[in-house]
Amino acid sequence: MWPPGRIVGEVLLSLTLGLMAAGIEALADNGGTVRTVAVALAAALLSPLRRALPAIVLLVTAVASGGLDGLAPLLLVAAWSAGRRITAVGRATCTFGFAYVLSLALSAAWALPYLSPAILIMGALATLVSVIVPGLAGRYWSQRRTLADTLREYHAHLQREREMIAGQARIRERQRIAQDMHDSLGHQLALISVHTGALEVDRELTGRQREAVGVLREASVAAMHELREVVGLLRDGTEAPGQGVPPVTAGGVPTHALAALGEEEAKAPSRGVAGIEGLVEASRGAGAAVRLRRSGEVRPLAPTADHAAYRLVQEGLTNAHKHAPGASITIELRYEPDSLVVEVTNGPAPAGGGRSVVSGGQGLTGLGERTRLVGGMVHAGPTADGGFRLAGVLPYTSPEGGAPGPASSGTAETFVDGTGDFRQQLPAGSPGEADPVNDWNGMPKELAKAMSRNRRGSGIAIGCGVAAVIALLLVIAAVLGLVVMAGEADKSMIEPKQYDAVTVGESESEVRKKLPDGVSFINEGLEKGAPPAPKGAKCLSLSSTEFGSSLDKTPVYRFCFRDGKLIEKNSFEVKG
Template identity: 70%
Template structure:
């Protein structure tokens, strides 16, 4: 079924072709009934050219010889046939047959045969038939090449993404293995040694409490390292059962990891207090449910703020604020000036704040860090309650929710979705084999397209040469059959035939072969020479001619009239 836009376009084109066809036929003396019939046939053949391009082209070419109104339709039919006839050989055969049929019909209608007339008819058919067909063929081949390049481009994008994804997976696995082998071993040693030191009877109560804080921190770090290694190996996963509030272990040896959401902020504050730092936790506003990614970003922001305060301002008091605004959660960690010099032996990667800013950006928030007027430091973040892509503020129970952020040149939109509406962001197993098969099937056609382009270029070159030759022939034929009115006036009745014929063209041209209709009667026993005038007639269908009649070797009559 054609879309509405094509139906409207074809209707307008049929009307635009039918009206001139009917007008040409009427002006050619066909009568009103025949003109209407020609217009209706033209309007019917116009949309049929899309379905039967070869048939419509042959019918139009054969009819244009006897029906002058088919001339506009012939151009459109040739263009459409060049675009829609598949295969170079089939298209060449159809156009050759049409050309021969049209040329033969045109010569059949002529009153007499001449080589010049044959040449001009052949050139006229080249212009009205072959040139539109070549243009349509070129357009079709250009569209084919463009579509093929588009498919190859999509294929290259998919291959590039697959290679990049494989490289990322290998690098993540390598990093995970290095972290597990190096950091895991060191943290395990710290946990073992601090556990043994905690039960030493020589330690005082405060010392034992400090060692306990170190042991819990090392165990918690081991759990977080395990989670990070799992993410690097397997990708993001849903929070485990131990991630909820109150998930701290009770056996004293291997506590479960703290919650990484807002509920885990209490654990971070408590750990800092056990380390001997005065930490105040302030909450304001009505608590709102957060998406997992936003809650995790808030947890990391508090963790980074406390870590920086311990490293760069040891002994300073810290204030942690959680403020629930109508549209976002504001997280703030502020510390006063350092009570004692910072420990320079503490390693610092310098990437903490940069990572926090990126994490907040991914969930649609922002982070600000700056010194305070009293010499302290303030870290604050504004986080929306739902991150981009989350359709609900709280995920359904037991279902993992992952936020994906598409890059600027993400190719996933080029991969069609499956019936369920999902699409693999890396590899579309249904679309790619079809695309590859289609591209491979067109590899053989590329040679055909190249050959077609070469043959088309050769035909265009021959056509240009033929048009030039035809122009020269037409000028020569006009010199044989046309004179200026001054030449007519210079000839007088009574001059010898030899003298007059020497001053006039011979008139042996096809252009002067059918000028007797409507002419005055020829004098009895005279032989006449009829020539065309270089001037225009009194109307568009009147041709001015000059006739010179000879008898007994003298010019006995000259007449100027229109036929």
């Protein structure tokens, strides 16, 4: 199915060719209104068919244009289109060869009574200009577009290859970072957890000290769990089973303590919306006044969005504890029709309760990147009462439009790559039917240099060369046309003094010696509108070298013979 733009273009082209055909036929006055309308309809109907049947339309137009002058514009368009769409060299050569021979043969047959070498050469050049030159220009255009599409495809291939290499490099770097984090931080966190666990059961500790040690142990276990999540995401996006606590014992700590640590870590709360309740309880346990409100119908989120919601609340609580200790905190989860809105708002810090803390703003920056990867957005800023508000909008579906996976799948695909560079997208249509955006910066140096040097210069040079050839052929055809017209005028036209020199009663042979034979295409149609000839007479009509009384009138001299003598001569004007 053609796009609307092409349909409009084809309709306008068909109408233009039909009107041009009708105008040419009307000026030629070769067959009246019926013939004019028929030629116009033929031109309008053949025009859109040239896309599907370029060879057939070219041959039919070449044959028909020999006797129908109105199809000459269509012949140019059909030759151009056939040159673009007939890709095989052999088929194109045969098609244009047949079209050229048929058109030249029919033109010669039409001019057979007046055929001369000059007329034949002029016809050959005219056929060359109307058939071969547009075909060559169309073929050059098609080959240039094919070359451009090939270069574009090659460029896209280089882009994909470069993206694959960069992706592999990123994977190797992520694996290296994950291994370093696992080997260093994992080991130290395991030691902290084990030692605090052993210290917690020390009978010499007071209740307050034992409670503080318990908080440290739980924090270290949570840190270990989060470290495992990050390591799993850096490696391949999933947690590898069996990669629990590092299999080491430090300072003579019993191995059953490590096993207990692994069990506690396995019971760690979810890092999604379901885990926000645990964050609230932990903050309340630290003495903060935290309210959690939910509204709307609860709906599941994609794993990445679910994890982002947890991180957003965690970052909001962390900032409130750091910058406004003692202030009230409100957490709100609003399930809207298309997204989850998460808000963490804290009031102003109590007088004298603020502390000077170092903050580089990396938490909010990382949170913004995390939410953008899942198709959401984050806003952070002060409130009217002097507090602070952190809000995020998280869609229920992934950026690719897929349905959210189950929240319990355990997969949190936080780090994702782009869907692809626009330069990797190739046109879906046939070559030459679309112009996708493309830059040439990723080409090899030699190819880019060749394109930059030859792309415009070669096109201008070839275009100028084709125009020069066409202009030369037209000049030659014009010169030959003048020569032919001069020769034909000598055979068909006389001056008034030659007309006056002939007298009625002279012998036919003497009169014909003084006059040209009149066999020329210039004298066609001189009998239309002429007065009746004498009965039984044989007449010779010749054009006058003088102009008529008006532009549409042609002066004619007629000589009529009977029984070997000139019995009548008269002059008149005919229309044409």
